[in-house]
Amino acid sequence: MLSLIAIVSFVSTVAAHGTVSGIVADGIYYTGYNPSFQYMTPQPITPGWKIPKDLDNGFIAPAAYTNPDIICHVGAANAQGAAPVKAGGKIVLQWTPWPVSHKGPIIDYLANCNGPCEKVDKTTLKWFKIGEGGLIDAKKASNGYWVTDTLIANNNTWTITIPKTIATGNYVLRHEIIGLHAAGQANGAQNYPQCFNLAITSEGTDNPAGVLATTFYKATDPGIKFDLYSAFTSYAIPGPPLYSNAITVSQTMPPKATASATGVYAVS
Numbered sequence: 684m685l686s687l688i689a690i691v692s693f694v695s696t697v698a699a700h701g702t703v704s705g706i707v708a709d710g711i712y713y714t715g716y717n718p719s720f721q722y723m724t725p726q727p728i729t730p731g732w733k734i735p736k737d738l739d740n741g742f743i744a745p746a747a748y749t750n751p752d753i754i755c756h757v758g759a760a761n762a763q764g765a766a767p768v769k770a771g772g773k774i775v776l777q778w779t780p781w782p783v784s785h786k787g788p789i790i791d792y793l794a795n796c797n798g799p800c801e802k803v804d805k806t807t808l809k810w811f812k813i814g815e816g817g818l819i820d821a822k823k824a825s826n827g828y829w830v831t832d833t834l835i836a837n838n839n840t841w842t843i844t845i846p847k848t849i850a851t852g853n854y855v856l857r858h859e860i861i862g863l864h865a866a867g868q869a870n871g872a873q874n875y876p877q878c879f880n881l882a883i884t885s886e887g888t889d890n891p892a893g894v895l896a897t898t899f900y901k902a903t904d905p906g907i908k909f910d911l912y913s914a915f916t917s918y919a920i921p922g923p924p925l926y927s928n929a930i931t932v933s934q935t936m937p938p939k940a941t942a943s944a945t946g947v948y949a950v951s
Contacts, residue, residue: 776843810894
């Protein structure tokens with residue numbers, strides 16, 4: 684039988700890339716979920732949704748786009764903590780090393796839990812898109828220069844801004860990279876969704892209409908069935924349209940973390 688140390692070591696090895704290890708919200712660092720946590724007693728409380736079945740650092744394929752696994756990854760369960768952030772504030776997502784070959788878009792969504800996100804039924808969450816990026820330069824670099832190349836250049840980090848106009852509340856952030864390195868073939872795209880609970884305070888009042896994550900994509904969408912090795916000149920980012928007050932962020936190095944926290948936080 685494997686010892687706990689061996690199991691944790693194994694999980695750390697297979698999770699060498701493809702998951703968000705933590706986030707920095709308004710300058711404060713919060714640990715993300717790691718599948719190794721399931722072997723700990725007690726398990727750490729984090730704002731990152733639990734994905735204990737993701738031991739192989741896997742992905743969600745187009746064949747599962749109507750399955751709840753597309754929402755926050757395979758077998759995802761509610762996080763029991765939340766990161767507080769002010770509307771207009773920035774969140775930096777810190778990925779484990781991302782492979783250069785896994786080029787593709789990066790997309791961000793929010794869903795209002797309309798109550799505690801710790802208890803919300805994920806299949807009822809309605810998402811609105813607050814950020815997206817895809818192909819930057821088709822002629823630069825091998826197979827084009829993509830936002831994933833920017834993420835790698837920025838030490839595997841990605842920055843988003845919470846729209847100032849949305850209402851105060853408890854939200855789930857859905858952050859996703861879609862790897863296109865095998866997307867030229869049917870069922871070849873690789874979706875890597877990651878979810879985090881946020882407690883957002885705001886002077887805004889917007890409650891944007893959203894859509895279910897199980898309706899985001901179709902296997903035949905031009906941004907899903909895409910030949911990365913063809914002579915392309917453009918790329919259509921898949922999914923619903925951007926929220927009208929979404930803010931595009933110039934990707935720069937993340938701020939230095941000023942504190943750490945993993946406790947439950949709720950907006951009153």
